[in-house]
Amino acid sequence: MQGATSSSTVVRDDVRQRLWSLKIVPRFRHFLWRVLKGIVPTRQRLWNKGVRCPLFCPRFDQAAESVEHALRDCPWSRRMWFASPLGFSWPADLSQSFGEWCCSLLLDAPQEVVEIFATVCYYIWRARNLLCFDEKESSEMGVVSLAMNTLHAYKETQQQMETHSTAPRDRSKQKWNAPPSYCVKVNVDASGSGSSWGLAVVIRNHFGNAIAAQHRPLLQIL
Incomplete structure (x- = not known):
């Protein structure tokens, strides 16, 4: 059929x-x-x-x-x-x-x-x-x-x-939150203009104290 x-x-x-x-x-x-x-x-x-x-x-x-x-x-x-x-x-x-x-x-x-x-x-x-x-x-x-x-x-x-x-972000209202006592928090940010840019890293403990930080320029961006 x-x-x-x-x-x-x-x-x-x-x-x-x-x-x-x-x-x-x-x-x-x-x-x-x-x-x-x-x-x-x-x-x-x-x-x-x-x-x-x-x-x-x-x-x-x-x-x-x-x-x-x-x-x-x-x-x-x-x-x-x-x-x-x-x-x-x-x-x-x-x-x-x-x-x-x-x-x-x-x-x-x-x-x-x-x-x-x-x-x-x-x-x-x-x-x-x-x-x-x-x-x-x-x-x-x-x-x-x-x-x-x-x-x-x-x-x-x-x-x-x-x-x-x-929606635009209002960075003034952003709040850093502490990590638990058994951890550290790593914050990373970058900034720059044109072909010149840099990268920054900050490590904080649960009290908010910075225990390490580093800033380095990035390779030139073509």
């Missing part, structure tokens, strides 16, 4: 650039890239590669599991999309492949929509794998909640890291 093959989509440079610029969890981007290239290991793709495995959808055993079926046409996936913040309701007669539709979305949709779309795609596939390999059924609302919480947590963390990296 042979099912129709989900074809690879020709990915334009502007689509590729938009995809890799998304500020989402990296594995979400990688999964969407696999969707665009037609290399998601659905049952239909494995079957067509000669792997003797079940062909039909693990949830809806009346259709071969293509990438279109797994991520869009399966009744469970349709409910997942409708429950997501995007509220998608896919038309039954959509002629585009899922990869082609993704390319159009990447080009035309706002950044936030594309980020949510990529995240939901990944979590639909993740829920499918939990069912196939761990026999764990997932509720649509539970998966949507997990997907959105993960996306929001990642974006908040990235924003905090960007804020921290760009």
Whole structure:
């Protein structure tokens, strides 16, 4: 028995650039890239590669599991999309492949929509794998909640890291902390201008007393 093959989509440079610029969890981007290239290991793709495995959808055993079926046409996936913040309701007669539709979305949709779309795609596939390999059924609302919480947590963390990296440091408020009594603390600093630079090292005990110090010029920097 042979099912129709989900074809690879020709990915334009502007689509590729938009995809890799998304500020989402990296594995979400990688999964969407696999969707665009037609290399998601659905049952239909494995079957067509000669792997003797079940062909039909693990949830809806009346259709071969293509990438279109797994991520869009399966009744469970349709409910997942409708429950997501995007509220998608896919038309039954959509002629585009899922990869082609993704390319159009990447080009035309706002950044936030594309980020949510990529995240939901990944979590639909993740829920499918939990069912196939761990026999764990997932509720649509539970998966949507997990997907959105993960996306929001990642974006908040990235924003905090960007804020921290760009915030000016007030050295006047920095305080030297003494080491434990059984240790010494080594502080190192460098300064200079142009091609003339120097390096300084100070070693202090737990009382804050300097027990050794050294300053040396560095080799000329070309």
